[in-house]
Amino acid sequence: MATLLITGGAGFIGSNLVQHVLDRTADRVVVVDKLTYAGTLLNLERALSDPSLVFVQADIADERAMSAVFADHRPAAVVNLAAETHVDRSIDSPRPFIDTNIVGTFVLLEAARAFAARLGAPEGAAFRFLHVSTDEVYGTLGADGLFSEETPYAPNSPYAASKAAADHLVRAYGHTYQLPVLITNCSNNYGPFQFPEKLIPLFVTNAIDDVPVPLYGDGQNVRDWLHVVDHCRAVDLLIDQGTNGDVYNIGGGNEIANVDLTHQILDTLGKPRSLIRPVADRPGHDRRYCLDTAKLRSVGWSPQVAFAAGLRDTLEWYRANEWWWRPIKEQDSDFKSYYQSQYGRQ
Ligand code: NAD
Ligand code: TYD
Numbered sequence: 143m144a145t146l147l148i149t150g151g152a153g154f155i156g157s158n159l160v161q162h163v164l165d166r167t168a169d170r171v172v173v174v175d176k177l178t179y180a181g182t183l184l185n186l187e188r189a190l191s192d193p194s195l196v197f198v199q200a201d202i203a204d205e206r207a208m209s210a211v212f213a214d215h216r217p218a219a220v221v222n223l224a225a226e227t228h229v230d231r232s233i234d235s236p237r238p239f240i241d242t243n244i245v246g247t248f249v250l251l252e253a254a255r256a257f258a259a260r261l262g263a264p265e266g267a268a269f270r271f272l273h274v275s276t277d278e279v280y281g282t283l284g285a286d287g288l289f290s291e292e293t294p295y296a297p298n299s300p301y302a303a304s305k306a307a308a309d310h311l312v313r314a315y316g317h318t319y320q321l322p323v324l325i326t327n328c329s330n331n332y333g334p335f336q337f338p339e340k341l342i343p344l345f346v347t348n349a350i351d352d353v354p355v356p357l358y359g360d361g362q363n364v365r366d367w368l369h370v371v372d373h374c375r376a377v378d379l380l381i382d383q384g385t386n387g388d389v390y391n392i393g394g395g396n397e398i399a400n401v402d403l404t405h406q407i408l409d410t411l412g413k414p415r416s417l418i419r420p421v422a423d424r425p426g427h428d429r430r431y432c433l434d435t436a437k438l439r440s441v442g443w444s445p446q447v448a449f450a451a452g453l454r455d456t457l458e459w460y461r462a463n464e465w466w467w468r469p470i471k472e473q474d475s476d477f478k479s480y481y482q483s484q485y486g487r488q
Contacts, residue, residue, distance in 0.1 A: 145170040146381075147217035149202050149250065150224030152177055154336040155274070155370055157185035159221065160195065162374040170194050172215045174208075175224065176201045176242075179474065184466060185335045202246035208253035216257075219270040219381050222250055225305070228339050229278075232301035233425055243304035244311070247273065251315045258321060270381055272324045273312040277366070277393065278302035279327060282428035290434040291327075291389045298426050313387075322386040326377065329393035329433050332452065333370035334459045338467050341365075342453075345404060346460045347467050349413045359423030361401030364430040368394030369447035369456075376443050383441055390441075393433030396449040410457050 146163060150156040151173030163171055171189075175181045177199055189195050196215065200207040202224045224246060226232065226239045251271070258269050280289040281296030295310075297303040309325050316323035336343045345355040376392045384390060398406075401418075408415055435443075460467060 143168050143170055144218035145172060145215055147172045147174065147211065147215060147220045149174045149220070149222050150181070151175050152181035152183060152185050152197075153223065153227070154180075154185070154333075155331055155373060156181075156223045157189070157335050158333060158370045159223070159374045159377060160186060160189045162371065162378065164189055164192050164194055166378070168194075170196070172196045172198065172211070172217065174198045174200050174202065174211055178226070178238075180227065180337045182470075201242075202250045203241055205249050205253070208249055209256065212253050212257040218265070218268060219272065220250070220254055221377060221381070222247060222271070222273045224250075225308075227301070228337075229299045229301045230339075230424060232299055232304070236300035236304075239300055239304040243301075244307045247308035248311055251311060251321070255315060255319050255321055270322050270324065270384075270386070271312070271315075272326065272377060272381055272384070273309065274377065275305050275309050275325055275327045276302065277327050277329045277391065277431045277433050278428065279306040279309060280431075283430040283432060285430070288432050288434040289327075289391065291391055291437055298428055302428075313389075316387045324380055324384045324386065325389045326380060327389065327391050327433070328373055328376075329366040329368050329431060331370045331373050332367055333456055334463070335466070336370075338471055341400065341403070342407070342456065343460060343467065345407050346411065346457055347471060349408055349411050349417055350461065350464075352413070352417070354417050354419035355404060355408075356421040357400060357404055357418050358421060359427060361404065361418075361420070362399050362429075363427060364397050364399050364432070365403075366393045366432040367396040367398065367403075367449060367453075368392065368445060369449075369452040372445040372447055375446070376438060379441060379443050380438075390438045391433040391435050392438055392443075393435050394445050394449065395432075395435065397430075397432050398449075406453065407457065410454060411461075 152175035280293045297306040315321040332342045
């Protein structure tokens, strides 16, 4: 029985990945999560009843805590998802993005390097450090073209720059120390348990309450959406079959402009399009992302969730799970003051 260490496992993608692994393997899963505003044990409620899950509340930037996690749990592989993830927050307050995404990844790499150096064969040969990153490191696209794994990095937001810096560290640890690393660059995810600051859960939960939805700029920015379960399947596959040192793009191929997505959300919920409130654009707002995923497809992955069905199910999930999002929106003072500052941009 192997042990998989998942950092950020109490967040959106992390909690979906934990459940995916517990449902499909006999692996033991150790979650390391600081439980920031974005992480909650409510996301792991079902998983926590599984004896194969161990939860450790810790900061990935805490050297002693990370050494202890490796020594105590001896993981066969690590998936690093822990991060500050919201672009708008990174514009207003970049510091936590540096601390977690850059310094935290560095500390985790050091702990992994020290641990891997002491492993004998065959554990040493099988050890993997999979770092989850974003397509935002590549910058922005015009109307045409796709990002490939060879596209030069050109991050535009403090969030994207912090993820790019982390990716470079991971790559360097592979190259210099032969740490068996993989990097995945994924497009925008959607699905259950996404914190209601991101476009889809924010707009859905506002619309349910007949509250206006703030659409940035001209609404023509394009994102390439992927259901979170398809992301989990890709990570799961690459831990087993990815080539050490390689980079893999993960994307759904579902390009849609924000305004069209907003119409789809409002129409599906039976809410009027007049709920759309055009607001000032995000500073430095990337125009379009879309990924070439041929490399990952050649390993045997393809997305299984059609966007229309995935979006419908996701809207239904938020409709059925107000217990999860309403307290976050109503009681979390961090969230409230953050949103007051956002709406202040109008
Ligand atoms: P999220 O914000 O929902 O969750 C992040 C989790 O990390 C939270 O549980 C939080 O408590 C934890 N965390 C934050 N700082 C920490 C620290 N210092 N130590 C330990 N834990 C910490 O984010 P998400 O959307 O699930 O994204 C997960 C990862 O996937 C991130 O690395 C992100 O950059 C990447 N990613 C996300 C998307 C997306 O669309 N959501 C797309 C591509 C890549
Ligand atoms: P977001 O969910 O923040 O993801 P990312 O910035 O990482 O792509 O935003 C998705 C798109 O939606 C992006 O183009 C910005 C836009 N957006 C809005 O128009 N209004 C909003 O309130 C938010 C949060 C995002």
